[in-house]
Amino acid sequence: MSADCGPAADAVTRGLGFDCHDVSPVISVRPPWDLANWTMPLLEVLVIGGAVFALVHAIRRYRAGDPVNLALWFASLVYLLVIEPPLYFPEWFGLDRIYGFIFAHNRFTVQFMGDRLPLYIVAFYSMFTQLAYEIVRSLGVFRRGALLGAVAVALVCQVFYEVFDQIGPPLRWWAWNPDNVVVNHPALASVPMTSMLLFASVSMAAMTYLVVRLAGNGWLVPRILLAGVLTPLAMVIAGIPSSVFRDNTTAQAWVLGIELALVWLAGGWVIASTPRTSDEPVSAFARYYPAVYLGVMAVCWLSALGMAPVGSGLYALACFLGAGLVLAALYRVRSRAPATA
Template sequence: MSTACGLDAEAVTRGLGFDCHDVSPVVSVRPPWALAHWTMPLLEVLIVGGAVFALVHALRRYRAGDPVNLALWWASLVYLFVTEPPLYFPEWFGLDRLYGFIFAHNRFTVQFMGDRLPLYIIAFYPAFSQLAYEVVRSLGLFRRGALRGSVAVAFVCQVFYEVFDQLGPQLKWWAWNPGNAIVNRPALASVPLNSMLLFASVSMAAMTYLVVRLTGGPPRRRLTPRILLAGVLTPPAMAIAGIPSGFAGDDVTARAWILGVELGLLWVAGTWIVVAHLRSGEPGEPWSPFARVYPAVYLGGLAVCWLGALPAYLAADAGVTPEGTPTGSGLYVLACFAAAGLLVLALYRRERAPVPA
């Protein structure tokens, strides 16, 4: 048995419908119609298409004199390649005893690293970071400073990401290792609270803040070292944000309270920043095609996936569907859908600042 497919990994991947011993070490390709669920190719189109759209938008912004979007697009990939390999192969980095096996992705159309890293996950980082940044930038929140704008990004990331995160385990897009109490407990329904706070909000906000401070403003600066620095410094920022719950040690209940309070504070701070800005009457930034189209398309695509998952969700018993998969938190998803929908509506209703001549 290879170290990359230990007993926990073997159990999790077999639950997803494949054997982690029978994988291609570098890359594998399979037809979209052969995937485990009909939502999987839809998800790939939604995310990979979003990443391409985001890159086109970032290049346009760069040519217009603003390098932040392009720097954020590439910094997202740097962050990806710093964080994902240790998550998939903790034993390669001496982290197996510290963190253990955390989760596994299902097989999608294109997969890398022993079927651990789907192409759509690579695309997700730049697509999603650009989505959150453009929502906040278009509303005009970065005029009040990088820190305030980045806190708003944390909130926007939370509400847009969790409509995806709370659905994935039910549809077997991925599976968390239920035996890992170090990282995967406590959880809100099927989703670890650590992931909800640190990955879904803190990481993207920290990376956005670093990118804006390092690359924003004229004149154009040397981007490559600044992009690398922003991507590499993002994981330590996540670690710092994880210190409060770390004080609880092995007490899962105490960790749940700490993480829950932090999530609550994120909602309060994010809502206050956005609502106060909207009530101020200050106009938003000139509207980009990406901000006009992609956030709404992303929410619409996830809504279709949720409609497909709803019958099994409603038939679930004790948080487990008839197919044996864990469900997410329906109430939290409704709150996130509502908040994300209101943010999209605010984008459409916001008065625009005039485009510079």
């Protein structure tokens, strides 16, 4: 048995329907109709198409004199390269004895790194940071400063990400290792609470803050690299309160729950208290893509009714409602603001 496919990885991947010993070490490509279910190619089209749409929009913004969108798009890839390999291959970094095997993705159309990293995940980071930033920018929040803008991004990321995060396991997009008590517990239904807080809100908000503060005139590439590399440090800091109670999952759940509640309260206050100006341009990406994303997620949820293990339906519903309210605020701004391409 290879080091990259230990007993835990073998059990999780077999549960998804494939053998982690039988993988291509660099890249694998398979027909979309051979995937585990029809929602998987739909997800790939949604995310990869969104990343391309976001890149086109970012280039337009850059040519118009605003480098933030383009810097954020590429900083997301830097962050991906920093954070993903240790999650997929903890044994490469000497972390297997500390964190153990965490989760595995199912097989998608295009996969990298021994079938651990789907192409749509590479695209997801750049698409998702752009989705949240564009919504918050269009609402005029960043005019109040980078910090308040990042707080709003934390909430927008939470409500849009969790409708995806909670539905992944029942549709077999990925599977968590249930025996990993260090990382995957406590959990809300089938989703680890650390994922909900650190990945869904803290990382994206910290990256956006860093990019907004660092991007500007001058050498853009070093600023992009710095933002992507520093983002995981924010996750470490945000994870300290719950780590104090490492041997008490109940206490950890309370701490993580309080931090999530703060994301909702602080982000909601920032968005609600921001004046709705009429001169902030609303891009085509902000006008259309977030609504399409939510629509596809809704279809996926309807297709998964009755499946198990399912994420928290109540929390996902709250996130759908929160995302809907954010979009309603955006469209009120759009009705008064000049539209851009």
